[in-house]
Amino acid sequence: MPTIDFTHDPATRSWVESAQGHPDFPVQNLPLGMFSSHGGKPCPGIAIGDKILDLRAVAPLLPADAAALLDLVTDDTLNALLGAGEGALRTLRHGVFALLTDTAQAEEVRPHLHAAVDCTMHMPVAVGDYTDFYSGIHHALNIGKQFRPDNPLLPNYKHVPIGYHGRSSSIRVSGEDVIRPVGQQKPEQDGGEPRFGPAARLDYEMEMAIWVGKGNALGHPVPIGEASQHIAGMSILNDWSARDLQAWEYQPLGPFLAKNFHSTVSPWIVTGDALAPFRMAQPDRPAGDPKPLPYLWDDEDQQTGAFAITMEVHLHTTRMRDAGDPPVRLSKGPMSAMYWTAAQLLAHHSVNGCNLRPGDLLGTGTLSDAEDATRGSLMEISEGGKHPLALPNGETRSFLKDGDEIIMTAYGDKAGAVRIGFGACRAIVRPAPAIGK
Amino acid sequence: MPTIDFTHDPATRSWVESAQGHPDFPVQNLPLGMFSSHGGKPCPGIAIGDKILDLRAVAPLLPADAAALLDLVTDDTLNALLGAGEGALRTLRHGVFALLTDTAQAEEVRPHLHAAVDCTMHMPVAVGDYTDFYSGIHHALNIGKQFRPDNPLLPNYKHVPIGYHGRSSSIRVSGEDVIRPVGQQKPEQDGGEPRFGPAARLDYEMEMAIWVGKGNALGHPVPIGEASQHIAGMSILNDWSARDLQAWEYQPLGPFLAKNFHSTVSPWIVTGDALAPFRMAQPDRPAGDPKPLPYLWDDEDQQTGAFAITMEVHLHTTRMRDAGDPPVRLSKGPMSAMYWTAAQLLAHHSVNGCNLRPGDLLGTGTLSDAEDATRGSLMEISEGGKHPLALPNGETRSFLKDGDEIIMTAYGDKAGAVRIGFGACRAIVRPAPAIGK
Numbered sequence: 001m002p003t004i005d006f007t008h009d010p011a012t013r014s015w016v017e018s019a020q021g022h023p024d025f026p027v028q029n030l031p032l033g034m035f036s037s038h039g040g041k042p043c044p045g046i047a048i049g050d051k052i053l054d055l056r057a058v059a060p061l062l063p064a065d066a067a068a069l070l071d072l073v074t075d076d077t078l079n080a081l082l083g084a085g086e087g088a089l090r091t092l093r094h095g096v097f098a099l100l101t102d103t104a105q106a107e108e109v110r111p112h113l114h115a116a117v118d119c120t121m122h123m124p125v126a127v128g129d130y131t132d133f134y135s136g137i138h139h140a141l142n143i144g145k146q147f148r149p150d151n152p153l154l155p156n157y158k159h160v161p162i163g164y165h166g167r168s169s170s171i172r173v174s175g176e177d178v179i180r181p182v183g184q185q186k187p188e189q190d191g192g193e194p195r196f197g198p199a200a201r202l203d204y205e206m207e208m209a210i211w212v213g214k215g216n217a218l219g220h221p222v223p224i225g226e227a228s229q230h231i232a233g234m235s236i237l238n239d240w241s242a243r244d245l246q247a248w249e250y251q252p253l254g255p256f257l258a259k260n261f262h263s264t265v266s267p268w269i270v271t272g273d274a275l276a277p278f279r280m281a282q283p284d285r286p287a288g289d290p291k292p293l294p295y296l297w298d299d300e301d302q303q304t305g306a307f308a309i310t311m312e313v314h315l316h317t318t319r320m321r322d323a324g325d326p327p328v329r330l331s332k333g334p335m336s337a338m339y340w341t342a343a344q345l346l347a348h349h350s351v352n353g354c355n356l357r358p359g360d361l362l363g364t365g366t367l368s369d370a371e372d373a374t375r376g377s378l379m380e381i382s383e384g385g386k387h388p389l390a391l392p393n394g395e396t397r398s399f400l401k402d403g404d405e406i407i408m409t410a411y412g413d414k415a416g417a418v419r420i421g422f423g424a425c426r427a428i429v430r431p432a433p434a435i436g437k
Numbered sequence: 438m439p440t441i442d443f444t445h446d447p448a449t450r451s452w453v454e455s456a457q458g459h460p461d462f463p464v465q466n467l468p469l470g471m472f473s474s475h476g477g478k479p480c481p482g483i484a485i486g487d488k489i490l491d492l493r494a495v496a497p498l499l500p501a502d503a504a505a506l507l508d509l510v511t512d513d514t515l516n517a518l519l520g521a522g523e524g525a526l527r528t529l530r531h532g533v534f535a536l537l538t539d540t541a542q543a544e545e546v547r548p549h550l551h552a553a554v555d556c557t558m559h560m561p562v563a564v565g566d567y568t569d570f571y572s573g574i575h576h577a578l579n580i581g582k583q584f585r586p587d588n589p590l591l592p593n594y595k596h597v598p599i600g601y602h603g604r605s606s607s608i609r610v611s612g613e614d615v616i617r618p619v620g621q622q623k624p625e626q627d628g629g630e631p632r633f634g635p636a637a638r639l640d641y642e643m644e645m646a647i648w649v650g651k652g653n654a655l656g657h658p659v660p661i662g663e664a665s666q667h668i669a670g671m672s673i674l675n676d677w678s679a680r681d682l683q684a685w686e687y688q689p690l691g692p693f694l695a696k697n698f699h700s701t702v703s704p705w706i707v708t709g710d711a712l713a714p715f716r717m718a719q720p721d722r723p724a725g726d727p728k729p730l731p732y733l734w735d736d737e738d739q740q741t742g743a744f745a746i747t748m749e750v751h752l753h754t755t756r757m758r759d760a761g762d763p764p765v766r767l768s769k770g771p772m773s774a775m776y777w778t779a780a781q782l783l784a785h786h787s788v789n790g791c792n793l794r795p796g797d798l799l800g801t802g803t804l805s806d807a808e809d810a811t812r813g814s815l816m817e818i819s820e821g822g823k824h825p826l827a828l829p830n831g832e833t834r835s836f837l838k839d840g841d842e843i844i845m846t847a848y849g850d851k852a853g854a855v856r857i858g859f860g861a862c863r864a865i866v867r868p869a870p871a872i873g874k
Contacts, residue, residue, distance in 0.1 A: 129606050134690060154688050159631045160621055164690035165602035165697065169566050169792050170655055179656035181789035184597055184730065194596045196730050199789075218607055218699070219616035219870060245789065251591050253571060253601035254691020257789040260602065262655070293621065293633050352618035352636075352682065352694040353870070355606050433656060433790070 004276050007097045010418045015106040016113065018049030023411065024421030025049055027100050028277075030093055031268035031422070032078055032233070034122040037114045042076040042122045046096055047268055047423065050116050055092075057112035058099060066095030077126045078269065082232040083358025085214040089232060089271050121267035123173045124235075125211065125359035130171060130263070131349060132207075132239060132363035133163040137339040139366040142380040158289050161296070161340045161348040166239070166363065167260035173267050174425045178240055180402060180432040181261040186248040198432035199242035199258075201385065202400045205366040206313050206376035206408055208335055209237035209265050210342050212360040213272075219353040224298040227343035228305065230356065234275065234342075236266040236311070236408050236425035237363050243379055243399065265361070266408070266425035277417035279304040282341050295351050296344050305341030308414040310334060311367060313376065317395055318403035327407055328391055330381065333374030335410070337367045402431045441713050444534045447855045452543040453550065455486030460848065461858030462486055464537050465714075467530055468705035468859070469515055469670070471559040474551045479513040479559045483533055484705055484860065487553050492529075494549035495536060503532030514563045515706065519669040520795025522651040526669060526708050558704035560610045561672075562648065562796035567608060567700070568786060569644075569676060569800040570600040574776040576803040579817040595726050598733070598777045598785040603676070603800065604697035610704050611862045615677055617839060617869040618698040623685040635869035636679035636695075638822065639837045642803040643750050643813035643845055645772055646674035646702050647779050649797040650709075656790040661735040664780035665742065667793065671712065671779075673703040673748070673845045673862035674800050680816055680836070702798070703845070703862035714854035716741040719778050732788050733781045742778030745851040747771060748804060750813065754832055755840035764844055765828055767818065770811030772847070774804045839868045 006012070007028060013020055014027035025031070025047040034042040035052050045052040059067040069092050072080040081088070099109055134140055137157070144152030156162065180202055185195040213232030216222050222230055239259065246258030282302050291297065298305075311334070314327035340348075345362055366376040375381045378399050381389050385398040400406070405428040411421035443449070444465060450457055451464035462468070462484040472482040472489050482489040496504040506529050509517040518525070536542055571577055574594070581589030593599065617639055622632040650669030653659050659667055676696065683695030719739050728734065735742075748771070751764035777785075782799055803813040812818045815836050818826050822835040837843070842865040848858035 129604055131693075155627065156631075156685055156688065160686050162686070162690055163693050165604055165693065167566055167602055167791060168605070169794050169797070170790075172655070179790050182658070183789045184593075190592065193727065194593075194730070196732070218609070221619070221870070242789070248593055249597050249599070250689075250691075251593065252687075252691070253599055254687075254689070256568075256600050256602070257786075257791065260791045261789045290630065293631070295633070349694075352620045352679070352698045353607075353616050354604060354694065354697045357606050360606070433658070 007093060008277050008417065012101055014048060014100045015103045016049045016051055016100060018051065022049045023419060024423050026418050026420060027097060028418040029270060029274050029420035030096055031270045031274065033124050033268045034076060034078060035119045036122065037119045044070060044073045044078060047116065048100055051113040052116050052119050053096065054112045054114065058109055061099055061105065061108060062095040066092045075126070076122065077359065079125045079359035082125065082211060082213045083215060086229055086272055090273050093271065093273050121173055121175070123171065124267060124269050127168040127171050127359060127361045128357045130166040130168045130361040131163050132166045132365060133161055133345050134365040135161060135338040135340045135345060136365050136367040136376065138337055138370055139368040139376060139380065142368060142375065146384045161345050163349070164254045166263065170260055171263045171265060171361065174264055174427065176427060177430045178262045178427045179430050181242050181245065181257065182432045183242065183245040183257050184248055185244040194248060199244055200399065201243035202429060203241045203243055203378045204313065204400065204406045205239040205241055206311055206331065207237040207239050207366055208309070208364045208410065209235040210345065210362040210364065211235065211269055212356045212358060212362065215357045216350055216355055218355040221353060222347055222350040224296060224301060224343060224347040227346040228301065230346055231272055231342055233269040233271040235269055236410050236422050238264040238406060238408055238425050238427065239363055240264065264425055264427045266422050268423045270420065270422055274420055275307060275412060278308045278412035278414050280306045280308045280336065282306040283336055296347060298343070301341055301343045305343050306336045306338065308336065308412060309410055310413040311408065311410040314407040316405040316407060317401070319393060319395060323393065325393060331373060331375050333367060333369045333376065335367060337369040337374065338364055400429050402429050404429045444530060445714050445854065449538055451485060451537045452540045453486045453488055453537060455488065459486045460856060461860050463855050463857065464534060465855040466707060466711050466857035467533055468707045468711065470561050470705045471513060471515060472556045473559065474556045481507060481510045481515060484553065485537055488550040489553050489556050490533065491549045491551065495546055498536055498542060498545060499532040503529045512563065513559065514796065516562045516796035519562065519648060519650045520652060523666055523709055527710050530708065530710050558610055558612070560608065561704060561706050564605040564608050564796060564798045565794045567603040567605045567798040568600050569603045569802060570598055570782050571802040572598060572775040572777045572782060573802050573804040573813065575774055575807055576805040576813060576817065579805060579812065583821045596729070598782050600786065601691045603700065607697055608700045608702060608798065611701055611864065613864060614867045615699045615701070615864045616867050618679050618682065618694065619869045620679065620682040620694050621685055622681040631685060636681050637836065638680035639866060640678045640680055640815045641750065641837065641843045642676040642678055643748055643768065644674040644676050644803055645746070645801045645847065646672040647782065647799040647801065648672065648706055649793045649795060649799065652794045653787055653792055655792040658790060659784055659787040661733060661738060661780060661784040664783040665738070667783055668709055668779055670706040670708040672706055673847050673859050675701040675843060675845055675862050675864065676800055677701065701862055701864045703859050705860045707857065707859055711857055712744060712849060715745045715849035715851050717743045717745045717773065719743040720773055733784060735780070738778055738780045742780050743773045743775065745773065745849060746847055747850040748845065748847040751844040753842040753844060754838070756830060756832060760830065762830060768810060768812050770804060770806045770813065772804060774806040774811065775801055837866050839866050841866045
């Protein structure tokens with residue numbers, strides 16, 4: 001279990017001026033990513049204030065054990081570095097923390113800081129497998145009510161961390177446009193011909209991305225008590241969804257084309273050590289809910305396995321942009337809306353012997369809490385389109401229109417800890433292509 | 438569309454003696470794989486008779502354009518070679534065909550043939566994404582009847598090539614043991630506690646593996662008329678399944694731990710050109726079935742998009758092995774049991790803009806035909822365990838026991854064409870591990 005060490009001291013300041021009070025990237029954060037500047041090759045970097053530190057460039061200034069870890073960054077991905085485990089990530093964190101807080105080294109390090117606005121961010125890892133869970137019980141209830149008003153939750157929900165496999169190839173980093181998918185939709189009448197065309201019910205889903213660090217071998221489950229050691233860090237995930245495609249295709253094998261056309265992740269991996277101060281007890285299960293099976297239960301995980309992270313979704317329509325209006329907030333809610341902890345998701349995933357590899361992505365599932373203002377998708381906000389959302393400028397939305405930008409943010413938010421953030425996860429919806437024969 | 442060229446001439450003989458009349462690997466086949474011998478590194482190879490040709494070793498003897506393609510085999514995988522497209526694979530095929538039929542070159546080439554029995558086969562590609570379809574309509578009917586006797590097929594089945602995402606990390610090449618998965622199973626009574634332990638209803642699924650060659654960019658669907666150009670070749674796929682895990686977990690998002698603990702593929706990729714003589718018309722849809730939407734319909738694909746491939750499943754139990762008895766055949770059926778062509782699966786997969794990458798794996802889904810002897814899983818043969826299969830030695834099977842070996846084979850089977858085969862797809866079931874806390 002990561003401990004809250006000196007790198008979290010609120011009194012510690014970096015000599016990077018913009019890091020003081022930065023809402024996302026004070027020196028207590030130090031998230032990992034892959035960036036490039038001036039058209040160069042992707043390089044490993046760490047965000048600090050409004051700058052990005054080029055890790056390779058400062059390797060000679062780092063302790064030898066920290067510098068050696070950068071040799072793991074091959075093929076323009078952080079997979080192998082994440083796979084080195086939490087101890088390795090801590091070594092690197094401590095080395096960089098020392099560099100960025102020691103004013104004596106400022107002069108040597110400063111040339112290797114790039115203005116973030118001038119950099120391009122890349123996928124931090126090559127995702128081998130992407131699994132999307134369904135751990136937001138209020139989301140499951142909100143969606144379930146639309147289909148089964150009297151019985152919204154299926155009988156397995158409180159026993160099994162429900163999940164399914166997503167598509168790795170179409171995961172993109174924040175900033176890349178989302179192209180509206182085309183596909184079959186349910187016939188107007190039962191037994192009729194399916195409709196075909198651009199999805200009319202395009203939606204976002206507010207999720208957190210959990211990155212696998214150290215992997216496990218096929219046939220060797222990760223015990224729940226060790227699961228958190230296999231989690232390298234977290235980012236924000238927008239699991240774009242075409243509700244009309246989903247409604248027609250998903251029986252009996254689950255979502256497919258409704259989800260695999262694009263998923264967006266924020267570019268920075270906030271590591272387990274950075275998140276340590278935001279650990280909190282998993283909220284008690286409501287009275288009457290079953291206690292999970294032993295392979296999913298660990299007392300320490302229950303006491304520390306949830307995270308005090310606040311997530312927000314904002315919408316910026318074309319008309320808002322043209323008018324110079326700011327984005328409108330659609331929701332704000334806590335990550336603790338998860339019915340299962342991250343460690344439970346990982347332990348469940350591997351209990352059958354399934355092997356997880358460094359850089360694998362576990363989505364939490366859409367996280368909505370009990371209050372209306374916390375709903376993590378338009379499907380929930382508009383109740384399946386029945387109650388379009390009225391926007392301040394007079395526009396309405398049941399689902400997304402071309403030109404809409406969705407901007408998700410998230411930040412650790414706990415009394416006594418320095419706020420750290422994930423940066424933005426954003427993308428603009430573009431029109432569907434014409435489909436040839 | 439690949440054409441039937443000189444490399445299919447039944448009169449052509451290789452100077453490799455064992456290739457004549459070889460049930461799998463005559464010179465008309467020339468499948469691609471990754472092999473190693475004597476503990477060396479994996480190398481690209483081609484099967485010929487009971488030998489494997491080391492492609493890198495004979496590169497200096499190949500035409501320059503064919504030899505250059507071998508530079509694409511990096512990272513011990515054939516992904517980039519497959520991604521070079523059908524023209525590139527044809528260039529390599531023609532070069533190797535010339536080498537293996539020209540007796541004048543036999544002396545120079547022979548030292549680079551390895552006895553297949555002395556070689557280790559490896560995964561031919563690194564699978565980026567694995568998608569499993571459900572195109573065997575008789576399988577869908579057989580399974581559906583067990584749950585919905587009056588209405589076995591869901592309304593979308595004849596319109597949508599149903600599929601879902603599988604797990605890439607746990608795909609293994611033929612020969613690697615399968616470890617029985619552990620997991621939650623449905624409570625004995627509704628509302629009760631789920632059971633937990635090794636899967637009791639472990640099953641195989643007989644499928645064909647379709648390998649993606651040339652990929653497509655995100656947002657750029659592959660038109661049905663071009664889809665076959667994106668298919669590099671085929672292998673055999675055993676999609677191991679834990680029916681008891683599946684029954685409890687699969688609602689509402691589809692199979693997850695019931696399928697992702699292991700999938701086995703045969704090691705040789707039989708290319709599109711090798712399969713050309715076995716192309717056949719897609720069987721007519723039964724009267725009354727809807728015509729697919731235009732994005733799934735291409736006249737040439739309907740005339741040539743199915744394959745005259747016969748598939749067999751054999752079981753070898755521990756007791757049979759101990760007694761020196763041969764394996765028992767469990768089924769034999771045609772690949773043309775697919776309700777959709779391979780091209781239709783690929784076109785559907787990309788119609789929403791989803792990008793396919795070289796080396797991606799599309800499973801056909803379990804292929805059973807109408808007759809009982811063609812059923813491609815024990816779930817179908819034993820009708821969900823209700824009618825255990827009686828084996829000749831007195832054993833019975835509803836589902837697989839530890840020690841059981843499943844051996845799948847498949848071969849192109851058409852009058853006038855030289856039979857070619859896929860080699861075996863085999864694995865032995867090993868006991869479940871103990872699950873710690």
